Amino acid sequence: MEGIKQSLLVAVLAATLLLSPLVVSGDDDDTGSVKPVVKIVKGKKLCTKGWECKKLSQYCCNQTISDYFQAYQFENLFSKRNSPVAHAAGFWDYHSFITAAAEYQPHGFGTSGGKVTAMKEVAAFLGHVGSKTSCGYGVATGGPLAWGLCYNKEMSPSQSYCDDSFKYTYPCTPGVAYYGRGAIPLYWNYNYGKAGQALKVDLLNNPEHIENNATLAFQAAIWRWMTPDKKHQPSAHDVFVGNWKPTKNDTLAKRVPGFGATMNILYGDDVCGKGDDEHMNNMVSHYQYYLDLMGVGREEAGPHEVLSCGEQAAFNPSSGTPASTSTSS
Ligand SMILES: *[C@@H]1O[C@H](CO)[C@@H](O)[C@H](O)[C@H]1NC(C)=O
Ligand SMILES: *[C@@H]1O[C@H](CO)[C@@H](O)[C@H](O)[C@H]1NC(C)=O
Numbered sequence: 001m002e003g004i005k006q007s008l009l010v011a012v013l014a015a016t017l018l019l020s021p022l023v024v025s026g027d028d029d030d031t032g033s034v035k036p037v038v039k040i041v042k043g044k045k046l047c048t049k050g051w052e053c054k055k056l057s058q059y060c061c062n063q064t065i066s067d068y069f070q071a072y073q074f075e076n077l078f079s080k081r082n083s084p085v086a087h088a089a090g091f092w093d094y095h096s097f098i099t100a101a102a103e104y105q106p107h108g109f110g111t112s113g114g115k116v117t118a119m120k121e122v123a124a125f126l127g128h129v130g131s132k133t134s135c136g137y138g139v140a141t142g143g144p145l146a147w148g149l150c151y152n153k154e155m156s157p158s159q160s161y162c163d164d165s166f167k168y169t170y171p172c173t174p175g176v177a178y179y180g181r182g183a184i185p186l187y188w189n190y191n192y193g194k195a196g197q198a199l200k201v202d203l204l205n206n207p208e209h210i211e212n213n214a215t216l217a218f219q220a221a222i223w224r225w226m227t228p229d230k231k232h233q234p235s236a237h238d239v240f241v242g243n244w245k246p247t248k249n250d251t252l253a254k255r256v257p258g259f260g261a262t263m264n265i266l267y268g269d270d271v272c273g274k275g276d277d278e279h280m281n282n283m284v285s286h287y288q289y290y291l292d293l294m295g296v297g298r299e300e301a302g303p304h305e306v307l308s309c310g311e312q313a314a315f316n317p318s319s320g321t322p323a324s325t326s327t328s329s
């Protein structure tokens with residue numbers, strides 16, 4: 001008892017002393033800069049670890065994201081985002097990403113498994129983000145993959161994305177348009193409604209908050225990554241880090257844990273089950289590029305059938321109605 005108390009005290013002191021230099025320090029300390037404060041609850045080891053991991057959680061005992069993914073790496077991944085021709089220059093930054101991630105690290109975002117799994121998850125999440133926000137087509141300087149986070153909203157929306165069948169649950173506000181905004185862009189009133197509920201921000205009345213606040217934009221994207229579309233289904237996070245065990249039906253539908261399944265969760269048959277789909281390949285390419293830049297290496301991504309969803313049947317097949325329309329829950 002006394003021993004535990006003492007080591008707790010030491011850990012608290014160590015955490016306090018080390019907390020402030022965490023964000024600015026540029027060194028690559030493999031052991032992590034902040035020592036966890038450990039508690040044993042019902043035989044389970046739970047920790048807190050500074051502001052990135054301030055809720056007691058088993059996931060906070062290992063490294064936090066800023067221990068292995070630092071500002072200079074973010075700059076490398078998104079090197080063209082502040083170029084004069086980018087469409088959201090000055091908007092996206094590292095600090096917004098880490099601040100948004102802090103809410104989800106106690107739930108396992110970027111903190112599940114060992115260091116390699118954690119780094120792969122960040123690369124995979126950002127692979128989706130980079131692909132969805134890229135303006136690096138064709139002959140862009142630096143190559144097409146260097147242009148992630150070029151946008152923070154859809155530039156010429158063709159409609160206002162108001163689905164009136166949700167008028168009782170997520171009614172559209174007159175004069176407001178629910179076009180694509182964010183890091184994994186939200187479209188449609190019902191998606192703004194659900195995200196707003198989860199993040200406790202009134203996005204149905206003020207969807208523009210997403211294009212005005214990079215922290216909120218990253219938060220909405222990480223929320224989407226961490227949250228199943230329907231009850232009893234896995235989230236993109238779950239299928240990626242191995243929380244999800246495929247059923248017989250999943251195996252028959254060629255759904256296996258990995259990056260391919262994250263695209264299946266987020267985009268279904270818009271990109272999956274179509275063989276060599278261009279949008280699917282673009283997401284895979286961003287993921288591989290980021291793995292290389294982060295020093296993990298694309299060979300860690302696994303074989304084709306894990307990376308791709310070209311042969312997978314959708315978790316939620318669309319049935320003629322707008323893609324990813326799900327019942328209100
Ligand atoms: C913490 O890291 C170890 C090895 O690095 C890993 O095996 C373990 O699963 C991690 N803990 C959690 C909760 O993910
Ligand atoms: C941006 O969003 C975050 C997260 O919701 C919030 O904490 C912060 O206050 C917002 N910033 C501004 C300037 O509104």
Ligand SMILES: *[C@@H]1O[C@H](CO)[C@@H](O)[C@H](O)[C@H]1NC(C)=O
Pocket residue numbers: 247249
């Ligand atoms: C498995 O697939 C069959 C045939 O499509 C379906 O009838 C059944 O409900 C599915 N089982 C589960 C658990 O989803």
